[in-house]
Amino acid sequence: MTLVPSHLDRQAATRGRQRTAVLVPAIIFPAVLLAGQAWGAGQAEAGLQLTQRWCRSCHVVDTAGHGTDAAPPFSVIAAKPHADHSWLSAWLSSPHPRMPEVHLSNEEIGDIVAYLNSLAQQ
Numbered sequence: 001m002t003l004v005p006s007h008l009d010r011q012a013a014t015r016g017r018q019r020t021a022v023l024v025p026a027i028i029f030p031a032v033l034l035a036g037q038a039w040g041a042g043q044a045e046a047g048l049q050l051t052q053r054w055c056r057s058c059h060v061v062d063t064a065g066h067g068t069d070a071a072p073p074f075s076v077i078a079a080k081p082h083a084d085h086s087w088l089s090a091w092l093s094s095p096h097p098r099m100p101e102v103h104l105s106n107e108e109i110g111d112i113v114a115y116l117n118s119l120a121q122q
Contacts (some may be wrong), residue, residue, distance in 0.1 A: 008028075042107065047115025050108055070098060078119035088113045 051061040051074065060066065060073035067073060077083060092109045104112070 032068060037079075042110030042112070042114035044111070044114040044118040045110035047113070047118075050112055051115060054102060059069065075119050075122075078116040083116065083119075085113055089118055 039067050048062065051059070052065070055061050055074070056065050056067065058071035059077075060075070062074075066090055089109055092104055
């Protein structure tokens with residue numbers, strides 16, 4: 001039986017961690033981009049209808065709506081510089097603080113993202 005010096009074991013383990021650190025983001029990042037693109041293909045009108053039904057008790061979702069002081073208007077959310085398809089999709093996929101747990105389908109998320117993007121373009 002051949003024994004390998006312990007410093008060689010540590011070097012091999014370090015190389016393995018380095019490869020993992022490179023491979024995991026290389027695999028996950030394209031998947032997130034593809035999901036964001038799929039979700040971003042929604043219908044803005046359907047997104048408006050969804051937000052009027054589920055979100056307007058807290059958020060101002062359009063110019064005629066009322067919301068609470070605790071929830072930002074959707075026009076403010078849409079105007080954030082980092083509010084792109086991927087960020088909005090992730091934001092809608094997981095409940096954020098003080099938001100009730102709403103389970104949205106990928107299609108519904110895409111519709112709401114399309115509506116928020118339409119607000120950003122106004």
